Amino acid sequence: MILDNMILGFTNVLHITSLLAIVVGTALGLFIGAMPGLSATMGIALLLPLTYGMEPAVGISMLCALYMGAMYGGSISAILIKTPGTPAAAATVMDGYPMAQQGKAGKALGISLVASLIGGVFSSIALLTIAPVLGNFALEFGPVELFAVAVLGITIIGSLSAGSAIKGILSGTLGLLLAMVGMDPITGTPRFTFGNINLFSGVPYTVALIGLFSIPQAIKLVEKDSGVTKIVSHVKDRMLPTKEEFKKIFPTTIRSSLIGVFTGIIPGTGGDTACWFGYNEAKRFAKDKSTFGKGNIIGVAASEAANNAVVGGALIPTITLGIPGSSATAIIMGGLMIHGIMPGPTLMTEYADVTYTLIWALMFSNIAMFLLGLFFTKAAVFVTKISNKILAPIIIILCVIGSFAINNSVFDVYLMFAFGVLGYFMDKINMPTSPLVVGLILGKMLDTSLHQSLLMSGGSWLVFLQNPISAVLLAISLFSILQATPLFGFIKSKLSKKSIQA
């Protein structure tokens, strides 16, 4: 069955429309990633409306290809102008920029491209092998397990988000509360609609995430743009690494790929965490640590392999459980839902054609990324020069038309703006917005599974502890909250003191 679906997906992806979507998505990702003002997440959010008219598999493949392309694109500006194009390329600056200063910009970009390719292929293989197995396992899940999965998703993304765990969980809870707006799935009672008919079907979360991820960024581009002309290093040398260089970076890229896949699987942690994790581990394993930060090719490879490997990793929980592994995959989930496909365990069976096409599309996007990167990186250098003040109003225009296009509703545009303002102020107090989006996504699943579980148990909450899978998942949720509390930090510092004394 799984093999049949894999073959089906493979033949689907070879269709000219799919291949074209992959190439266009990757190219857009490469350019969007190269622009410091635009992140992969925002790029996917802005491209989402264009996929409405496409076949689900084609549209979603395009979004995934954009995600993959942007992960490499981010390194272009990191290397050439010392500004990561996406937060996921932050660690690439450390060794990439010194290389560019030494006149080896082409080499740095080539190392980044090869490492991105290895990381991407590694994560695509992980997705292709882990997702069907986990999907099969998740098919056995009933409402009790699904409730625990939703709780786990929200607590992990909340507690592992950058900054304070309390703020992360509060953001997630606010998202869950906003997900309660609309018709109650069990009784059909309208909740918190305040008499507005537009809210009867709930808060459209694609509208919310376009606002949350794009408006604050556009305003930030304007409020902090210093107007200083960016100094761009020239790419004059050869890009592809030599055989010796490839041998040198290979073990690091494999290690970083593993790190990237696992970081991607954990909700709440994405490319920005993975790149530093990969970089630090490469430094720890290196014989000569002093060369790091001075233009070491291993440093560039470590960061770039890790951030591309995140893509496949983050798609694993998104596809199999319906829990987005990163904010970018949350939008991809939104894309699926617009096409009437509910992410979760049934995705691997009922919508196997779409899912397996998407998995293969990710694999093919690596090839597209490599070829486009090889031939168009020099062209992408020009977009790094585009001023933030030019980008900001264009982002707004795309947000407006994109949020309108979902339901052809002007109300959605107002709602998008309201979420944008909310996101801007959340940013100002360092409250992460990703948990809010995930809360909005998981809210309905949490609500329905809770009601069904309590109906089955006759109102007893013990049902969640009596079920072994749900008990384990809830225990992990509890641990993810506890590990972020000061008490855990206190115990950890005590234990490390003891081990030093011993």
Added chain:
Amino acid sequence: MTNTKKVSIAAVLATAFALIFLNKAVKLPKTAGYLPKILIALVILLSILMVIETHFKEKNNVKQKRRIDERSEEDEDSDDDKTPIDYKKAFLFGLMIAIYIFAMKPVGYFIVTPAFVIIAYRYLKSTSWKNTIIISVGFTLFVYLLFVLFLKLPVPMGILQ
């Protein structure tokens, strides 16, 4: 404004939001209001905890964030942290967006969009007049071709209808 003050305002707003929802939740049937009531209680509790945490963090000047988180956060803003925030510019740009959005339906998308680009570019001193006109017209045309002709989206035409 100190962090504690900023966070306190956010906590008050989150609590007010939760209380508005509570006012509606109490009137709901038991099953429909069950989860919302739990979430409302959590929002209020977490808002209080957020203020306490920020207060102590600020007081002790203790950074409890893990190293990876800290570094990634710093690097995300590394290029713009050195320049001060121009709140007036941010507010006026926000106001322009609001006017653009609210004028879209009565006036029409294809009138307000180029107008928004021209006004925003002029105010932000983004580029020359020539480029401003080219970008505003070019981008509006691009949206028209893509969304109206290709995707057949019924974009609000306003007075052009």
